[in-house]
Amino acid sequence: xxxxxxxxxxxxxxxxxxxxxxxxxxxxxxxxxxxxxxxxxxxxxxxxxxxxxxxxxxxxxxxxxxxxxxxxxxxxxxxxxxxxxxxxxxxx
Numbered sequence: 001x002x003x004x005x006x007x008x009x010x011x012x013x014x015x016x017x018x019x020x021x022x023x024x025x026x027x028x029x030x031x032x033x034x035x036x037x038x039x040x041x042x043x044x045x046x047x048x049x050x051x052x053x054x055x056x057x058x059x060x061x062x063x064x065x066x067x068x069x070x071x072x073x074x075x076x077x078x079x080x081x082x083x084x085x086x087x088x089x090x091x092x
């Protein structure tokens with residue numbers, strides 16, 4: 001799925017240097033992945049774009065935890081992204 005230029009993002013840019021920015025990026029990517037994978041109103045799985053977005057969300061969450069190791073929001077976001085990735089892969 002190709003995103004319109006208005007919301008495209010160059011994934012090769014460096015990760016943000018603040019924990020909060022990384023958390024927000026992780027949450028946004030997870031939300032995008034859920035939207036992509038639920039086209040019919042339920043998780044259909046097997047969508048490579050959604051899986052890629054969740055893996056990137058996990059990367060951002062891990063980056064947030066490197067900056068602020070005991071941040072409960074980042075830990076929760078990381079767990080949520082791993083859970084959604086597992087559901088997608090299981091339904092593939």
